[in-house]
Amino acid sequence: MSTVRSKAVVLWTVVVLNLILLAAPTVIILGASVTTGNIIAFPPEGFSLKWYGKVFASVVLREAFVRSLWVSIVCTVIAVPAGTLAALALARYRVRFAKLLQLYLLLPFTVPLIGAGMGMLMLFGELGILGELWPVGLACCVINLPFMIWAVLASANALDTDLENAAANCGAAPLQAFVTVTLPAVAPGIITGALLMFVLAFNEFLVSLLLTDANTVTLPVSIYNSIRNVITPDLAAVSVVYILVATLAIALLDRWVGLEIFLKSK
């Protein structure tokens, strides 16, 4: 009995520590966003929603928000099929030069973002596609692609190979087996990956900075630029708006498919 308790105590201590680590900046930002003062501070000076007023009144921020949505959608739409197929290939098929391929697919994480951004600035400039928004989505997809691959791989590893074989043995055509057996089995990974890709694209500022201009600036770039100049509570207010939108999205997801899907395949 005591070992069971010691296990619970140790595990929960670490979990609570984690929760504090994860929540602390969020709480601070929430608090700082309602200050009446001109600087980000916690505890806030007084209470006012003036910074929210400023955020919602800003046409620049609103346009940037819409652009960021578009960038995130482009990123996710490209990443989901590409990442899912690659993950299934790695998990299901014998591929030549597998180790090298793994290292190749890890390039998005081993190339420093500034290098990646500079390279894409030159490449996209040469191709004449700078100044448009979709290349920014493509760029966000490329630099975060390993997340998509691994999220699906994590599910694919938990998947029972026998099921697919059984389907094939029962005469199911390859596509049919893929759609009816494989895809549902890795759905949790696809959803986790898609969400990650969307959110990461929505927050990407370093590569996007090099690929956008005043007419295509995205929200994280706009936030980054203002932080470089002067740090005012409207940045906290923007972040809180993010969190509210995120909470809503997560609540809807829970309602529709259940959050359990992140952990368990059907």
Added chain:
Amino acid sequence: MNRNPIDRRTFLQGAGAFAATLPFGRFAFAAEPAKPKELIVRVWGGEWKDAIDGGVSQSFAKATGIGIKYDETEDNELQPKLWAAVKQKRRPPVAVNWDTTTNATKSALKKMGEDLSDLPNLKGLLPVAQPLGFEGYPLVNVYSYVYVLAYRTDAFPQGAPKSWKVLLDPKFKGRIALYNDGIGFHPAAQVAGGGKVEDIPKNMKAAWDFIGKLKAQKPLLGEDPDFTNWFQKGEIDLACTIVTNARGAKKNGVKVAWTIPEEGAKVDTDALWIPKGLPANELYWAKQYVNYALSTEAQQGWCDGLGLPGVNPNINPPADMVGDPAYPTKPEDFKKLIRVPNRIQVENEKEWFGKFKSIMQG
């Protein structure tokens, strides 16, 4: 808020006269070229943006009907984007670049900028407006600023520190700040370390020795907004920073003052320039913007916001900067200050930067 409304008719007469004085060239249209809907101007944000917006852009927009849109990308970070655009013969991301003179000089060396020699308002400006070592005006300097020694008044009840050597006082260990590339500090360090200004860039041992000693003081290294932030949050007592940042902190209620120590302080300039590759009509209006930014009205409003002395000699200092040594206007004011020619700065920056980093990151 429009601090400097200008008479629309006066401006347009000026613009018309401008076109009329040019017998040939692309400005010799019977009528002025088509107005673009907007011009994109690169600016630093916060007070810097407010200053140029209130002093220059709003009146320009009112007079011409051309909206001004801002690109707030850092000057350093916009530079590769601009260079790539000009090199790849694309339309540059901004029409007017508000830049440090050092960065603008690099771009001018690469012949990235349009020549501005034909702007009528160049006449009568202080000599400092003209970039050195170039034919014509691939950029135009717009005001001077001083890298002052800013201090928290609470930490100095006896009054302003006299020398840069105060940075070495053990009392301030961990409570001093410099720019993270050491910019603005080299000349002061050279003199404080016992060296001579004339030896820059040939023999800067004094400066490096001084900076080496400073490393033991565990300085914080940052950029413009960090200084204001650090003073506000009580992280530092002393900093070598542009006077505008110290003034900004003071305006926000932080107890900060500044001084020019006996060794002197570096004075530098910022510039405006227009990258090549704009459509002809946009180039025309971008030039009009720069020209207007040099006029007495615009300079007065813009430089009031910054607390800096403009290159137009007819403007008056803002009330809080009258008689301030960090607001140099007369030749004797400049004698206390150290100017490193921008070409020398640009040629040696890489080496200085490397040395500074090797001391601070070691």
Added chain:
Amino acid sequence: MGASVMLEALEGIRATLWPRAFKRFTGAMLLLPAVALVLVLVAGLAWMGDASLHLLDTETFETGADYTAANYRQMGGQATYWIVLGRSILGAAIVTLVTLVLAFPYAYVMVRTGSAWTRKILLVSLFLPFFIGQVVRAYGWLIILGKEGLLNSLFGILGLGPFKMIYNYPSVLFGLVQYLLPFAVLLIAPAVTAIDEEIELASESLGAHWLRTFRHVTLPMAKPGLVAAALVVFTLALTDYAMPVILGGGTNDFIANAVYDAFFRISDSGLGSAVAIVLVLIATLLAAVILTVLGSGTLGFSAERR
């Protein structure tokens, strides 16, 4: 019905374009889109490789036409780069270790808890920080840990401090752990899900202390997830730019900051490219070491795993 008809039609198209005889190449085919996407980066690397072989002339700010290894020589000859590189590698290693130690129990509890609500709370806590960018989160920590920050004012009430908790090496590592923790948990959780709880229970019912069970049963079985998390956390920490800038106080640069400085501050894209390429090589090499030593983790193939 409509769906199955459509599926059949698609099956027909598939059979024409991709007959079963091609089956051998299906794996390669499926990888093609991802490989093509990463090719965008390879093009960038090729540009950097070329740029790194030309020297900048600071009198004209043009790069020379001649090919030279001068940028690499300059980098190799400057102790600063080695110090910063060493700091990045050591930092990434420490961050990886700490993050995994923190992430595993979180993932474990999240998967194993009997309460659906606990699981939901743990999941949501994991996702929410993603929505505040790395930069804003780091600023949140400045407010908490600063000299006149929240924690120091609490210490002040107790008559302690103020302590200097930010603008040093540990605070950069702390910021990285905090930033990378959710990624690690998300990669470890599926691996824990795949472990049969019965096996653990069996071990414990045979009298093994839970720590022993953890060490000899749970952790080895969760290895795929741990390896994937280690790879992600290590490479992202090693190449991070923002945390050293915001929490390092300017004197705790990582190698990505040197890349930034070369490209943006001294306008030397040749030197910046050289540093970036060296970083890619080292990061890839270290990733290969992790893959080889620890096995291929979640990235493995079914044949190897079973």
